Amino acid sequence: MNIVEQLPVLLLVIPLLTALVISLTGVFSQRSAFPLTVISTGLVLVIAAWTLARVTTDGVIHYRLGGWPPPFGIEYVVDHLNALVLVVIAFVGFLAAIYSKQHVVEEMPAKISQFYTLYVLLITGLLGITITGDAFNLYVLLEISALTSYALIAIGKDRALLSSFNYLIMGTIGACFYLLGVGHLYIMGGSLNMPDLQGILVNLYGTDAIQVAFVLILVGVWVKMAFFPVHGWLPNAYTYAPSATSCMMAPLMTKVSVYVMIRVMFSVYSPSFTFETFAMHTEIVWLAVAAILGGSLLALAQTNFKKMLTYLIVAEVGYMVGGVWLANRLGITGAVLHIVNDALMTLCLFFVAGIVLFKVKGCRFEDLRGLFRTMPFTMAAFTVAALSMIGVPPTCGFFSKYYLIMGAIEAGEWVYMGALIVSSLVNAVLFFRVIELAFFDAPRGEPVVAAAVGQGGQAPAAPEDHGGPAEADRDAAGEHGGHGHDEQVVEPIDEAPPSMLVPLIVVAAALIVVGLCTGEIVDSIVQFTVPAGLP
């Protein structure tokens, strides 16, 4: 047996077995859970990266579970689109696992192994949704990831329990709608294998049942991804979830649902059905506009940093759905690129929110005051993520937004383009408000000295010279010099522990690296995800 041939299934088998091992060893020792999680997610990352490399050189990989040929058995199909999403899931899962260590010890000291069991199962579910080529198998894995995420959210404090319950109700409705749609497809087509279904359905596009199935699946997936009118469950669920949970779930769950939507549109159905027979793209782009504007405006109204981020996710989902439904190459390229970029940006922002919660014990805007002084690295990474969300060129957020806007111009969807720009402006307002608080205001609890005000803001700004983004490539020595020339009492640096800081800096660097490599990523991967025959 050639191990290389078995790698696609190992992507799922490794985390699944790890979950079992963690839950068993957890009976004896809570300490083995963390290293096991890191090792398994690390292995998954290596395999996912290798799979992506192999797909770019050899083309689509087909893997038959148990050797059964496609229409009868379950088949894994890895093409450029899901290879890319697999790498994103594995990358986020790996970094968030390292990052979660201190959070888990602090937030749930007695339940470490239980947490990591669920964590690894959630990663398994998400990888499975992405890799599978079978419509029903996708439903099962969708529910695996959903069930684990209900439990992971319910661990949190305050309103977490009720939010988790609401999410459970909404998530079940979404999954049931998806299942119902698949049922219609099965009645009409007699198959559950996606490539097989695509061939069978071509002759049935005119029938009502097939169109109803499409609507049912779309609505189901929209509930899962929190698309605007049905986004209600998301903000509370992600706000009150424990930091260790939300920093992994927020980047991944919605993005994977967007992936499922793209997969159904182009691999179960076809672009000709989606854009010619069904032809609702104008209406859906309008919904996307509502999502972008609604998410952005609701974000403006928040006073809690983490909750503001959750509303931004709602807006970002609108970006991606709208981009896909622009029905042209540029729009879909932008949407796929945005799946990657938004996962990284959200990860970075939720890392920051988690660190702030960890150190300051609060995530309201006033808790962020003066953080640039005490946590220069964290806030430098935050600045990078904020610039990326706004769409400032060297960061990756600019490039996907550029593709989306070009796609909107080509499709003549001026309102969508306007919504993207408005949303960028709102992001600028939101993030500069935070940066202003963190940069220029005195730290929380420290009385503002009259002299400092008299100097016209010069005093608070002085340590910032060394605490800004430039700090990232200097070390504490430079900071020491800052103390010397200014006899002010400055808050000592009180950074997050390295297990949080290192993943954060890696993601912040990734935001810039992915931005700089956008050309290569589009040329070698993303352009193949766009179905042929689109303008």
Added chain:
Amino acid sequence: MDVVIAKYNYWIYILLMMIGLYAMIAKRNLVKKIIGMNIFQTAIILFYVSIGAKRDATIPIIEHHSPAPDGAGHGHELAEAAHSVDPNLYVNPLPHVLMLTAIVVSVATLGVALAIVIKLFRKYGTLEEDEILEQIR
């Protein structure tokens, strides 16, 4: 009216689904919501199972009419029988198999939901959503 009678299984599942959806969205009591959720899921299970059914068909185990006296030649006969199988005599097993999985999923969902409700009750001492919301504010 003919449409209703000829396709009564679909009408029943739609009716059940709407009852479930109504309970999930409109009811204030959390346990009633969970019951609604279960009705909703059961409706879909009914939908799937009913599409596998056929009139005058039996369970999908292939019959071989002339049982072999011993082990020899058994496999050969079975293969021959499989070739001459009339699919109209057997119900479609696949929807039922799929629903076994869906039942497992719905039981798991029910378990998680009840666990969360128990924790909610311990924390707030009530199962009414509006009373819990009042306590949170």
